[in-house]
Amino acid sequence: MDERKWLFDLLNVEEQQLSEKQLNILQAAIEMFAEKGYAATSTSEIAKRAGVAEGTIFRHYKTKKDLLLAIVKPTLFQSVAPFLAKKFVKDVFENEYEHYEQFVRAVFKNRYEFVKTYLPAIRVLWQEMAFHSDIKVQFQTIFINHVYDKFKQIVEHFQQKGELALFPPETIIRLTITTIAGFLLTRFIVMPDYPWDDEQEMERTIQFLMNGLKKT
Amino acid sequence: MDERKWLFDLLNVEEQQLSEKQLNILQAAIEMFAEKGYAATSTSEIAKRAGVAEGTIFRHYKTKKDLLLAIVKPTLFQSVAPFLAKKFVKDVFENEYEHYEQFVRAVFKNRYEFVKTYLPAIRVLWQEMAFHSDIKVQFQTIFINHVYDKFKQIVEHFQQKGELALFPPETIIRLTITTIAGFLLTRFIVMPDYPWDDEQEMERTIQFLMNGLKKT
DNA sequence: AATTAAAGTGAGTAATCACTCATTTTGACG
């Protein structure tokens, strides 16, 4: 079997639902959009790389933009997946995570594996968000509706326990996300060839984050 | 006089060196590349917005890519400008900055003003770096030759004074940069419409950074 | 006023673009 389980997982579909050719198209599109950008990639190039006729692409996706959205939408959902689970906040309040640090460690590790697995699709999402306002709006909507409120509850919970600095919750959320995202960006996009010791560097990043957010 | 001093400053040229039409072309290109991306912007659109004939663009720039580089190269240099000054490290060692915090404050404020002034050009640089490996290589070269070494000296200086955690200097550099860049990215790109109190939020960011990097 | 070089113009060009559609291939069924 071809090693494409990740594609099914990303798109959240069963193996029977997608034909071999359709898989080839999606994989080729993800790779080329990630490398050259959506606008600079032609449908004929995608067809060539996927080993199908150009017309086949348009059998499955009405337009080139539809093909982009078929990649970007699932990736967007997976990007915030941990926060979509209902039991997520519940876990925090029922002492699944006794300290903010444990919560952060869980999220960090989880998102690290996520980026490692789906890097090209994630690149497509974030690169194209800069140019397509509809994608940006979708992200903002999902973030406000599913991430922000839950994250805020969690932060306030640990602030009341006296663990976290009394910054506005939005500030703590921002600093937490940019610290984690800053590592992942440096690790996988800016300097992927640097000889990283991932575990150590993540440990230092968490120490930095927790010291920075500690109540003083 | 048209308010275009920023363009001369960015390109680092005198006012006489560029004709009115050439300025129009550069400004239109910066705005459209920032909004729609280089590949999705046609030279005919740029000419229209600049109020010139399409041929005029190619009188000044041999190719469309040349036009992009005429924007990106100066922006890249300005992005790391503070580290290009020879006296920069000297200032640190001669107690111009007694503590790492003062150094960070100076850089932070300086880069905040920089991003605020040249935002569209900066967007072009970072967006297109993802797609043009020649731009990425140029950035890496400049960073290694002009930023990394000096930054490392500064970090080691304050580590020896016992101010900073004994993380590897590269880690401290990374955490410093991603914390500052994380604020600027959130402030100017991700959520530019949020009612920011810039001074307070930058103060909190510095507190976070210094506590995170403090020797424990 | 005449000269001249530089700046600007815009119609023209070959190549490529996203997309269509009449036709062929495929594979599951009787």
Added chain:
DNA sequence: CGTCAAAATGAGTGATTACTCACTTTAATT
């Protein structure tokens, strides 16, 4: 094997692309 619908094909379409070049306009100097 024969039937048939779905999947796949690729030549063809009009629109758009980056770029060229013969020509005109501008403006400074004689």
